[in-house]
Amino acid sequence: MVRHSFIFLPKIGIKKNNKIKRQVKDWNGFLNAEKIKGIEKENKKKYDSLIEKAKEHLQKEESRAFANWPKREMFRIYDYFKEEAKYLDIEVDQAGKPIMVGIYDGEKTKTWVKGINWDMSKIAKELSKAKVLVTFNGSAFDLPKLRSEGVVFDGPHYDLKGACQRIRLKGGLKEIEKKLNLKRPEHLYGNPVELWKAMHASNDGEYFELLLKYNEEDVINLENIAAYCTKKMKQEDHEN
DSSP states (O other): OGGGOOTTSTTOOHHHHHHHHTTOSSHHHHHHOSOOTTSOHHHHHHHHHHHHHHHHHHHTTOGGGGTTSOGGGHHHHHHHHGGGEEEEEEEEOTTSOEEEEEEEOSSOEEEEETTTTOOHHHHHHHHHTOSEEEESSTTTTHHHHHHHTTOOOOSOEEEHHHHHHHTTOOSOHHHHHHHTTOOOOGGGSSOHHHHHHHHHHHOOHHHHHHHHHHHHHHHHHHHHHHHHHHHHHHHHHHHO
16 A cells, blocks of 8 residues: 555646546556556656665565655555554543543553552653554644653644545544444443542542553554554555
């Protein structure tokens, strides 16, 4: 899927990308073509060089080289690097301060909680292992919250909120889970802020366990939503 996109090239928008794809199948087809209709000879040489560099980065699995790809193309990066993707979700308190960070790697979840095992250096180290990071509305929420704590993720970021909107799947994370029949126990549809407040007010470990499970459901379901969105966009891509 990555090799079938030309939209990362300068001055190549959606329409021009589709015109190129009607002439050549992938990057190799572009490189082997003597000329591409609609692209001047000098630009073709520049594009050839950029494609060669992209091929090299892909071969070396240097995912960070693709961090600045257009957001609408991130499903391709995810599809290629999904085996080494990580899924992130952050919970905040009533003041909007991060209180919990959950990171899922497709097999297990690691969670950091304020006042218990909070360690931004460990969170940063875990994120650095991600070939691609998956969130829901992370561009506006999770990543800025991390930055406020001194952690910056510089790799490819697949924000599922935009991906869902693109395939006309509307609503927040919990609404989309229900639409995709991703069921979680009813007691895990609560408000994490209220759980956090109740945990501190009562000192009851049950609220802490609920908060952990709530966050874990969030990050695990991100993988399912990512798979659904990617499948839909791949189908859409083949139709154009």
